[in-house]
Amino acid sequence: MRALLMAFLLSVTVPALAQQPALNLMPLPASIQLGAGQMILDASFSAGINGHSDPRLEGSVERFLTVLRRQTGTPPLLMRLTGDPQAKFVVEAGQANRLVPELGEDESYRLEITTNNAKLSAATTLGVMRGLETFLQLVESTPQGFAVPALTIVDRPRFPWRGLLIDVARHFIPLDVLERNLDGMAAVKLNVFHWHLSDNQGFRVESKKFPKLTGMGSDGFYYTQDQVRELIAYAAARGIRVVPEFDMPGHSTAWFVGYPELASAPGPYQIERKWGVFDPAMDPSEERTYRFLDKFIGEMSGLFPDRYFHIGGDEVNGKWWDANPKIQAFKRAHGLKTNQDLQAYFNQRVEKIVSKHGKILIGWDEILHPDLPTNIVVQSWRGQESLAQAAKQGFRGILSYGYYLDLMWPAARHYAVDPMSGAAANLSPEEAEHILGGEACMWSEYVSPENLDSRIWPRLAPIAERLWSAPSVVDVNFMYRRLEVTSRWLDWLGLTHNSSYPPMLRRIAGSDQIAALRTLADVVEPVKDYTREETAPLEPTSLMPLDRLIDAARPESATGRHFGAMVDAWLADPAAAPAKEQLRGMLNEWRDNQSSLQPFETQSFLLQEIIPVSQNLTRVATAGLEALGYLERGERPAEGWKSQTLAALGDAGKAQAQLLLVIVPAIEKLVEAAGGGSPAGLSR
């Protein structure tokens, strides 16, 4: 089936690409002016720095050359950084950017490529970093060798805050895994790594002042302060800020394991193994809480150089505050009517501490309160509405609603979310300036170092484009075409979103022979939103292996998307006979796949839950073939066939083993068409 599919893709995408400049850039630059011809990247290629230079700039060019050599298979003796002003590729930065990148620094650049040479110029080293990534994405294989097209690109970001949150609390993520994801972030021009460092399930940063935070709250899985510094330097070298988050007063059980005196109820506490919103919260009525936080935030403010300090502030259910008479008395004494008021009081106290240590506070929507100073930043997980509300009150904000990678949405759905849309669309120009950008969020309930990359990539790239490129860049088909190339291109950076897939399937199959399992895995997706938790056969915990097909399957099935497009195209023009043969080939393979998978059923316990999914695939493909047959013969199916088949497809479309068979909707279209469905019926 894959060979067939590939042949099909070739025939439809090559002509389509020919109509647009075949540039696989993501994010798309602000302006591209194509020239004539190309510059060949051969042994004569070298890079030079003109004017201002500094170690970071040199490091950026060296890293660029390393990736370029990898892409082109060039030995390390070639494509070097030279002192020669006649280098083929000259890089010019007006000045260094800040040692630690800061919000709002100039990231613009200009890249000019002729058939003879190339020049990248930028106001700062930061702009050079962005432009170097663009250059790498331009490299293509041509009949003459590796080359970049002659062109002029002038580019700058739309938003100054373009981030990715990785939750390292629920599942610990080792430093090298974070680092390769920072490489990916830099490649798509993101500039903020939001490090979610503490939660109920773990406290992940060494504190020298409070060693029991990790000593008792981390299971031994945490970053030393040296490692934190290493990661910050790694990020800074790539023009990425690191914003730490220490979630408080809720999401804080892990703090209480070592320091129960911080909590609103007596301990002892244990590291939480389950997922969800839990009752424990800090005690906002005790001065010792603020003394602790003052010391802790002071220590962390020294460790994390970024101006912004994230205190979380989300999902405090208030149950323990209600249950504690002393806290109730405190509320009454301070005229705090609700728990929201109490949290606002807490936030004001913490804001003063954060501010005292030279930082600016950032927190989730819930912190929004008029008593906080307007220099704070609100991160909205609830929608553009709260962002707009904040902006109107003079607060700055970033959007994360719509960018939750753990919800397993297709890229197009994230891509459609714009920080300036919805309620934010009606802001005045001054108010609109308060919206700084957005952050994708990778919450890690179902994420391990093995599958993290596949949950982040490639879907992060379109979100990065949303935050970098012009708001008019919204063509979904064009996005997907570039995304498929970008996804593969990211492999050169060492990201494992593609490469970890076959080993995970081999583990599930208990065998090296995964052809049949892969055919099935290619057409399923994990259930969406919070369905995994809601439909879990056993209550999920951090002790559970992430070794099921739901953990290996891609959040978005490319095969499913292609098949849907093929069905649509063929229904629109049924005379296209090759398309029909391709559809038939795919459907035949799917129908017969269960018989190929069956011999493995008895080998591996991990396959057993998948068998019903595989049987559904046979049913669904059989229905598709029947529909194709009726359509081909121009024959009217028997009475009741359509309704019975649609009912069966409805069943097969339901989640099984927490997986969705993504070809069902397209097959339903075929059945509708075969059964004489109206065009309206086709549009579903």
Added chain:
Amino acid sequence: MRALLMAFLLSVTVPALAQQPALNLMPLPASIQLGAGQMILDASFSAGINGHSDPRLEGSVERFLTVLRRQTGTPPLLMRLTGDPQAKFVVEAGQANRLVPELGEDESYRLEITTNNAKLSAATTLGVMRGLETFLQLVESTPQGFAVPALTIVDRPRFPWRGLLIDVARHFIPLDVLERNLDGMAAVKLNVFHWHLSDNQGFRVESKKFPKLTGMGSDGFYYTQDQVRELIAYAAARGIRVVPEFDMPGHSTAWFVGYPELASAPGPYQIERKWGVFDPAMDPSEERTYRFLDKFIGEMSGLFPDRYFHIGGDEVNGKWWDANPKIQAFKRAHGLKTNQDLQAYFNQRVEKIVSKHGKILIGWDEILHPDLPTNIVVQSWRGQESLAQAAKQGFRGILSYGYYLDLMWPAARHYAVDPMSGAAANLSPEEAEHILGGEACMWSEYVSPENLDSRIWPRLAPIAERLWSAPSVVDVNFMYRRLEVTSRWLDWLGLTHNSSYPPMLRRIAGSDQIAALRTLADVVEPVKDYTREETAPLEPTSLMPLDRLIDAARPESATGRHFGAMVDAWLADPAAAPAKEQLRGMLNEWRDNQSSLQPFETQSFLLQEIIPVSQNLTRVATAGLEALGYLERGERPAEGWKSQTLAALGDAGKAQAQLLLVIVPAIEKLVEAAGGGSPAGLSR
């Protein structure tokens, strides 16, 4: 085709495996006694150390658990090392092994697994390391979960010296790449990493006494002394010795770039970019040569703790000695008749230096000379003959002849080479004891960090088996069956021999759509022995990219091997109709593959040399289909068909783009059979 092939493999290998214990161990242990049932590896699994413990032993168990968790997808909170003596898996070492592993230390172990628990006991930590690797290879997926079979294994190595040489001089190999290969070595129980650190093309170790060695002789690609210490510690933690080689008096141009006074002719010198045997050699007639070597070897003896110090000594052509009147006069003055005598004089001088610094000298065959002390070790690249000769003279020896991985031999050919065969078979028991083992050699003319693993693995595993397992373990089919599983299993260690293949093909195709290229790549092999050099269109150098199909193609095509076996099986029993359909399916895909590849021809310059290979594949497959048709119909082909077809196949079987189409011999068998060839004709 792959789906077809997989289905076929399934049907033939599963019953075959059922006849033998389905243990995929490589190397095969000295003794296996299968028990009943299995031990399930679930959340209750933990490991404990009983009796003697030390950090290295703990580290070994921790590393074991890390790989076990990776194999089984277990979260890091489970499968831990506990202090509990009731742990499911108890490890016992009688004592620590030496801090730096030494030749001849006890590596034996005993592994007992019951349905309830497992115990590994060994005389030393070294034996524990070997046994832990065996345990990992026993893990399999079962209907009940991951498990290891109940059994008792008693194991010990056949030879005490089991090594791999990696040449880091011709192409520099970064430390992390070496380290993952050390993981692989440990997995197949190899115990010597022979680090070929200097050659004409580069000097790769920092010398503080002679900084120009790397300052001028390395292009900036070398290991610092800290990195060397890191690698030695990494190896020691895995029970692997590190033997450094500094090749002298030949293969030494890189030394002369910084220190021309060492050479037999005045400089200046440049780092050599070409491959082969070159004229420059050290001046054995000058005392300053020995003073330099005394200081240098003294420094390196402190850096490298192993008792053995390799001085190379191979391939001195003597031309510059002949051309230097002073050296000629020296020879006459010392009664040295030949250049061999002169080199023997040099070796004796160097041996005294090496010995003075507490080391034992090892060198290639050429150093063998009765005037050297008998404690030295001879490494034979020329055959068992010189090994036997050395043993008879009282020297110890190791075999590398027959284990050159760069010659692109199939695994079976390496596997057939036994250090004790040939001339060595006739040694007396005392003499035979002088043969310590062997070393595979990875010379790096055509090796980059990207394809190194694929040149070493999986073919190193059968060589490791030859050196560890009993000499009676020679069944090639059984070896290949285990090798396929071992190759995939090694993926868990991070080796890239499998994972680097698709990205390299994508680079060649200049596209993500590599299905057709892969079908072709799967049935070609690089030319063998030194043919690549001999038939190179341009003289190869270290500046050339290693980005062609010859660099990506596997040294041994599994598809070719399987196809050959299928043809043999079907010709032996032509009534087996499914086999015929599978053959036809494969041949059809190969015949049609060029039409799938063709659209890419014009895209990528790297594809262009491959097109004739692809066209040959079409021709060859067409011939195979014709033969199949005649055989199926029982029809006699037309006069001349057989001879014409065989002639055409002979052409298609010749190297093209330095690649061999490996299915040609099997197709020739089909043509012979269809043309009425005799059984003798079939056996070719």
